[in-house]
Amino acid sequence: MHLSAALLALAAPLAAAVTPLEVNGRYFVNPSTGNRFQIVGMDYQPGGSAGYTTDGHDPLSDPDACRRDAAIMQVLGVNTVRIYNLNPNLNHDECASIFNAAGMYLILDVNSPLVGEALTSFEPWTSYYDTYLNRTFAIVEAFKDYPNTLLFFSGNEVIDTVDSAEFGPRYVRAVTRDLKNYIKKHSDRYIPVGYSAADVRDVLFDSWNYFSCSIDGEEDDESRADVFGLNSYSWCGDATFKSSTYEDLVEGFAESSVPIFFSEFGCNEVTPRLFTEIATIYSDQMTGVFSGGMVYEYTMEKNNYGVVELDKDGNAVLLSDFDTLATQYADLDWESINSQKPGNTPAAPKCSTKLITTKGFDTNFTIPAMPADDSEKILNKGVSPAPKGKIIDVSDFTIKHTITDASGNQVQNLAVKPVEEANVPGNNDGVSFTAGSSGNGTSAKAGEDKEDAGSFLKPALLTLAVPALAMLL
């Protein structure tokens, strides 16, 4: 009773917790401190991409689920969540406000896997039309007024082979341009727009060069990406800076004119996962060029990447990978990581065929004009009706679901702890994990959990997952 009353009292003045971040050269910067911001991120798509339908819900439309997940992620130390599939017409105010109060920024994809809601990799001109653009602009409308909206992704892995790189790049740049122009016309605050790339080395550096170069020679070139994320699974098990090829990534992106970060990482070829890459990602070896990364992914799905298992009633089990990840984060010196100042930024290269090295990759920098339908009208007049969001006061931070830790103990009194700035590991100690337990401690139990999780992979067995886990516990 006392606790929730105290939280209630705290909640009101903290309604607008986080400072909107800015991109300054190749760094994310908190303008109120002048410090750089390193993404400590979590990819958040409960139900997987198949779980998204336009008439149902999306990950930011169920406040009780958001309270549960914001509290659990706050324990880890997460400061940013990425949401892939959003329905602009749902109300996201309470969820966005909960994540805001938990000190977490939002990275939002404007596309979805549904037909007509993303650019296609092949013949992209067939997917570039007014109702598609209207959807992407509606996502901007829905999220632009939240202080914790960090950036939008105009595309995710549209280019993942040389074949898909023939025409895809210029259309991704076209959508990036349209979104940037929409934000400039209709948002009180500029919000960066970038691309999330597949880490396919044949096309990775060409993609980065193609999207971050300047066509007109100016930094504010209208179709230039503001940030570049990569989905990278090259660090598996007990790898090193060198063996993981992270060293090649740092070298390859050394001259980047835009922020670079992992929009996904967390190889699961070796399980249980060790997450030893965490120490490297936030070390001097990487932070000069990279701005952190996002773990793939929060919930356990068929593809076996989750750190939390949800049952059909929304009760959560924190898997042993959760403990390992929490321990890796807890081992770092966040005060020092978060007090870095932005350095210099190399000038954006001028776009030219010389920047592109792989034969077959788009070298055409004449970006397609907007489609000759209602697209330009929507850009100018704005989406109608505009599904605008707004930050609200949240007074209830308690969790309605049962949370169980990796050792099978029920977690008591876990709640979102409102904070004034970006979340850091240690802010919320609502769950005790076995510090230094990587590969030990909970590992006997963890091994079992993992094997079971592995067998869930077979679709036929999926429905058995919940009872099997319950039996195990």
Ligand SMILES: *[C@@H]1O[C@H](CO)[C@@H](O)[C@H](O)[C@H]1NC(C)=O
């Ligand atoms: C544009 O998006 C809004 C908000 O989702 C929707 O209500 C409207 O019908 C859309 N208009 C078009 C032309 O697609």
Ligand SMILES: *[C@@H]1O[C@H](CO)[C@@H](O)[C@H](O)[C@H]1NC(C)=O
């Ligand atoms: C380059 O792309 C534009 C459309 O964006 C197209 O009109 C033009 O024909 C292309 N140029 C070449 C040489 O293919």
Ligand SMILES: *[C@@H]1O[C@H](CO)[C@@H](O)[C@H](O)[C@H]1NC(C)=O
């Ligand atoms: C793991 O923990 C057990 C006791 O819980 C201990 O005996 C063992 O030495 C530990 N192993 C490692 C590798 O730390």
